[in-house]
Amino acid sequence: MTGLVQDSVYQTEALIAEDIDAYLDQHQHKTMLRFITCGSVDDGKSTLIGRLLYDSKMIFEDQLEALTADSKRVGTQNGEIDFALLVDGLAAEREQGITIDVAYRFFSTEKRKFIVADTPGHEQYTRNMVTGASTADLAVILIDARKGVLTQTRRHSYLAHLIGIKNLVLAINKMDLIGYDQTRYDAILADYTTFANSIGITAFTAMPISGFKGDNISLRSDAMPWYDGPTLMEHLETVEVSVDDDRAKPFRMPVQWVNRPNLDFRGFSGQVATGSVGPGDRVRVLPGGKTSTISRVVTLDGDLDQAVAGQSVTLCLADEIDCSRGNVIVLADAPPETADQFETTLVWMDDEPLVVGRAYWLKLGTQTVSATVREPKYQLNINTMDHLAAKTLDLNAIGVAEIITDRPLVFEPYAQNRTLGGFILIDRISNATVAAGMLHFSLRRAQNVHWQATDIRREEHAALKNQQPRVLWFTGLSGSGKSTIANEVEKALALMNRHTFLLDGDNVRHGLNKDLGFTEADRIENIRRVGEVAKLMADAGLIVLTAFISPFRAERDMIRAMLPPGEFIEIFVETPLEVAEQRDVKGLYKKARDGQLKNFTGIDSPYEAPTNAEIRVNTVEMTPAEAAEFIVRQIMPLK
Known part of the structure; x- marks a missing residue:
């Protein structure tokens, strides 16, 4: 009898272990969605994220108890939970009731894993929003139903579009505070649609929600029977995020460091930005232009037959050629451009204005060069989209300007390649990041002017x-x-x-x-x-x-x-x-x-x-x- 009981226990433990393994395997192979919440101050971004974490059961019991106690201290009605307190972790944020820093949170459902960035709404911290948006696949743009479309709504929408986020959700929040009025919702939607079309946003998903009450977050709201679209969670779980676009492009990998653990091994480590590569492929090292063949693709888990966009690998070359950090290994027959003069869009992120002609460090991928900015061609009026004359750029200004670097950069237009097209400018004295930028194209004069070699050195x-x-x-x-x-x-x-x-x-x-x-x-x-x-x-x-x-x-x-x-x-x-x-x-x-x-x-x-x-x-x-x-x-x- 004892043996039968032991067998039964062993069988039960085996089934549990098998279930755990199956769950872990399923969880490991879920797709990942990175998204941001953005908009104006007090539109309810932190509350929305707190609600998503709560609905996805990502809050531990002790966290929930602390959250409930904190909510009572701030005076919520009827003992309701203030979900914003779950996300606004900085003491200054709790004191002021606003989000200052970018708060990243992880949660998952049965269908997908998520990393969400709660970005600040205050105009002073627009630079933090740009940071959060730089790696996002989707943006949830919140609008307070009582206030409608505001300047910061327009600014964040334009920045999300400029950075290249293709999946946009317009979440008109706090519908409970306007009595779930469909007429008001339709008016805000029409106003935003007009603006979106003016900046080139041709598609977005709109929905009425209440982050505080939970309407249309995870469950469909009975208070808004006139809305027949998906809930926010349904949309996040099912929206298509294409990872194949980058893999279909020509191979590019910025070199982060030279891996030389001993005299018998020399490889070049980095993350594949686009395309794929494997042993036997012909590659070129830019900006030098030397060519070679991939002999091995090495990872901690062993050699690969092929590395694809998004993977971090070490590439070994068949030939001993000069290659170091800042170089870019590319497909030999389809190299990107190199140039030292560009037209760019700049988002100025420093309290001190742009100084035309001053040398800044420009960091593009793993490349770092000295760069100067010419007088801006124009600054963008975020409300009217007019092009305004500008001598410089102040905090949060968006403008188009030419940039000159002290040596050629390996690049591609930002619209084609975020890694080789997006850059930051760094103050050479304070080491502060002063601007984020996107390269549009190289200037033809940069390609037509060449250094003339002379015999007397x-x-x-x-x-x-x-x-x-x-x-x-x-x-x-x-x-x-x-x-x-x-x-x-x-x-x-x-x-x-x-x-x-x-x-x-x-x-x-x-x-x-x-x-x-x-x-x-x-x-x-x-x-x-x-x-x-x-x-x-x-x-x-x-x-x-x-x-x-x-x-x-x-x-x-x-x-x-x-x-x-x-x-x-x-x-x-x-x-x-x-x-x-x-x-x-x-x-x-x-x-x-x-x-x-x-x-x-x-x-x-x-x-x-x-x-x-x-x-x-x-x-x-x-x-x-x-x-x-x-x-x-x-x-x-x-x-």
Whole structure:
């Protein structure tokens, strides 16, 4: 008898284990839908997500108890649960009643797994919405039925469309607060449809809901018999999300790192952006252009016969060719373009406005280059869709502008390839992300202008002059003594039979830069042009001395990046502001103090002192002659 009981227990345990394995296998092979909720402030995004988590039974008992207690503290009626508290995890959000950060939540049903991003509605945090939308397959755009279509509704809809989200759901929320009025619902739907058509949105799914009451979320609402469409959960579970589009495109994989665990193995790791690849396929490494054949496709679980879009793999090549992070491995017979000038759409995400001509880091996939933005062609009025003239872009502005990079990028238009078409701009000083952008196309002039090779190299120019080229970059406040000291240094070098040339700030503005003013953008362009001239002179083998205030670190770093390592010598002529004002031989500080001279460095325009200058001289502690002698000793030998 005991044996029969034991057999029965074993059989039961086996059946349970089999059921668990079947469940896990089913869960593992469910499709995944990534979606965002967006809209204006207090449209009910967090409440909706909380309701979805509750209806999908993704809340543990202790969470539910805490949620119920929190709901009582905030004073909900009739003991109802405030589902927004489940998502608004930041203390600041609970205190203010708004969502600030992007909150990601996971839940699943029997049919599908979901990752939802609750994105902020406040205009100040539009940049966070862009972050959440960048990886989404679907966007739920909420509208408060009491308020209708608002500016932020339009902005988020345009951004979702711009980023390339094809599946849009218009959820007109809080229907319970307007008595489930169909006439009001129809009016909002008509208003939104007119706007959607004006920006190119040709299809979306509309539904009336109440996230708080649960109407048309998981169960069909008895209060709105006039609505015969799907519930939100039914739509999310059944909407088609095509993963085959990327797999049908030509193969592209940005290289994230070179995998070299030992001398016997060398592979290139990354995530396949589009297409598929397998052993024997001919590939090309861009931007260099070298070709080879795939010998292995390696993963932690073993080699694959084929890697497809979305998979992270290590590719081994049959030939030893140069390939590193930032390169892109592509199908040999169908390569993407490379260019260094583009038309783009920019979404400005920084509190400080765009500075035209300033060098930013541009990050596209695994590629990072220095880039400058030209004056915008126009800024978009999100309400009327009019193109407005703009000199710059402020926080949350959307505009079209040309971008120039310091070296070619491997790219495809964003509409074809998000990975090789979407980029961010990063401030070189603060490392803050200041903009998100989409590449439209390369500019033809970038393809028609080629570098002309010459037979006499820069090394030969320097050898003829028996010296090593240098750019001695003097920077400091007006009145610090830059020009005086630079002149003394040049005289000392001339006595040593060195070939030099002095570029002075005032002198250059009489000719090369006489068309520039003193706005921040003009100052940046002034320094850029001087840097280009200094680079050409250094290529000719000269020792170039420049005396410019050059107040911004980013621009000085831009010039440093133009030259070979060791050729750019930053010389900080350190002088306190009060001392520079006392010298004021040109009377400029007095005019600036009196308001007659705008954008004057040190008064109403900042000066960013060098943090790692090669040479520092203090003109309070030494005379110009002593400073010049100190500088010459520091830069020797020059051969």
